[in-house]
Amino acid sequence: MIFQAILQKKCLSFNYQKDGTKTERIVQPLSVVFHDHAFYVAAKLVNKNKQNPIYFRIDRITDLNVLKQSFPTNEKHEYFQAGAYKNLAFNMFTGDEIIVKIKTVKWLEEYVYRAFAHAKKVAENETSIIMEMKVFGTEGILFWILAQQERVEVLEPLFLREKIKEKIIKLAKLYEI
Incomplete structure (x- = not known):
């Protein structure tokens, strides 16, 4: 049908x-x-x-x-x-198109490309890289970023960075930290 x-x-x-x-x-x-x-x-x-x-x-x-x-x-x-x-539409979540910029450990670059085939490396040093990717919505990439733990930091957009801070605060309360 x-x-x-x-x-x-x-x-x-x-x-x-x-x-x-x-x-x-x-x-x-x-x-x-x-x-x-x-x-x-x-x-x-x-x-x-x-x-x-x-x-x-x-x-x-x-x-x-x-x-x-x-x-x-x-x-x-x-x-x-x-x-x-x-x-x-990362992990089948959709929404408005946004550009996300992350800083990650250098060895994670291959995994970023696996998750976001269209990602671009915009800067690097000996230990980290900065990458940029276009996604629809925030929920899918939010799950991915949190799964990477301390190995990924969102640089932009600021509203996504704030959402991650809110999730971390909720997790800290949940685990009584």
């Missing part, structure tokens, strides 16, 4: 279960992608100002229906570039 809707440019309606909450969604499906042992449908929400597609795990979708309502291709008749978009 999902592939049929994509090919015919038909909207989908479904219930989506996430974090114990069920929400009804009407979307314009663009593509199906596979990530980390699960299939996702990339779609734009109907009647929302949000322009970037978001991902829905297919195994969390119930009551799926193909609607009669169709949707147009964009004005330039360009196709959705699923692979390129997925590379920027």
Whole structure:
């Protein structure tokens, strides 16, 4: 049904279960992608100002229906570039496009490129490197940065640096530090 809707440019309606909450969604499906042992449908929400597609795990979708309502291709008749978009939507989290600049230990460079194929090295010294990458949203990269522990420091944007500080404070309270 999902592939049929994509090919015919038909909207989908479904219930989506996430974090114990069920929400009804009407979307314009663009593509199906596979990530980390699960299939996702990339779609734009109907009647929302949000322009970037978001991902829905297919195994969390119930009551799926193909609607009669169709949707147009964009004005330039360009196709959705699923692979390129997925590379920027780190760990399937999406949001507004941001540029993130990090400082990391030099030996972690290869892992940064694995996680962010489009990352650029902008400076280095004997022990560390500064890298810059474009991502959609903050949640995915936030998880990645925290998993790197003390080996990664966010330099920019400042609001992401502040979010990390807030998470660290919450962790310190949790562990009674």
